[in-house]
Structure formats: structure tokens, C-alpha cells
Amino acid sequence: MKLHIIQPTHYRSPANRSLHHTKKRSVVNLTLPYLAALTPREWDVTLIDEQLSYLDFNAPVDLVAITAWTMNSIRAYEIADKFRERGVTVIMGGPHTFFHEEEAAEHCDAVGVGEGEGIWSLMLEDAAAGRLKKFYRADRLHALEQLPLPRYDLIDLRRGTRQPMLAIILGGWSIMTSARQKQRIDHMNTLVAMVSFGVGADRL
16 A cells, blocks of 8 residues: 655744745755655655655555644644545544644544654554554553664655654654653664664564
8 A cells, every 4th residue: 555654844933934945954854764664665655755756646646644743733634634635545643633622633544643652653654554543542651672773765864964863753653751752863863873884684
């Protein structure tokens, strides 16, 4: 099955409703490749950072997953609505859905609330089987040991002006306390160091 994982861009300002696009990001986006790393290999995954590229709403896809921050939530809803008009199943997560799950649920088939590690694979499994629930809530914090390396092979690292870092502060499908953020940052910095020095392990 074909899966598109999308990070929406945002509008330039309340007065300027044009979409913000750039050729590069100041920091490589790692939310998308990290979610891809959690995805079972039977899925054909495409990662789309809308700030760096343009969406094809007519692309052949079975499932769209959108990670939403409040600053891009309006655009996230628009993307979800357009795909659903085509009959494409849409799931959504991110910091915004943690605070506004009912609002997000109006625009998608399922909402992920909390850290993605505990619910992502189940959401994909249920989507493939056609039995999605409206809400998936992570009921506990996930252990940071044995996390997979982000799927760097699915993104163009040249589109960032700095090395990958801070991959999941307020991660793709989560919201955390400052202590949890520090745990995540420390662990992901270790992963980045492994990649930078060419360490061949695929897991810590």
C-alpha cells in the first residue's frame, strides 16, 4: 500500500494567504523520516515536506498521514479535506492534535494523540484493514532505547543548511514535558552522531 507522510507548510501571514515555500530548511526535518522508520516495510512510503515541495493531490495513494503544528493546522486541515474528497483515507497527529483532537477529527479519519511509537503501527494496521477508530491515544511514554534510525534515505539532506538535529522535540505525533524533551534530544543527538560518523548499526 502507498503511504504519504506529509508535513504541511503554512501561510505567510494572516493577511497574505500564499503558501510559504523555500529551497532549503535551516535544519533538516526529521519528523517525517522518523515516522517512516516506524513504518512496516510492506508500506511504500513517500515523505513530503510541503515547505520544500508541492503536493500532488491526484497522486495514487492509499493512506495520507499528516503531522500538524498549530501554525500550520489550517493548511493541514485543507490538505486532509482535499484528499478525503478523493476518497483517500487520512490520519493526523502532532502537537496540535494533542490539544485540539476533536477539532482535528472533523477533518480526518483518525487522530493520533500522544507519542507515536505506541500507536503508529496500530493505526497503519487498522487503516490497511479498513477498521480505523476515530482516536488513538498513547497511554504511556515509550522507552527511548532501541528506537530505529530515521529513514534518511527517503529525504534529501542537501535541502537543510545544518545537520539533522532535534528530530522529535514535540515529535511528529507527540507532546512532552521539558524533561521528556531533553531525553528525546539527548537520544536523537546520539543517533545523529552515529550517522555523521558512518556507524553501521541500524538500531541503538
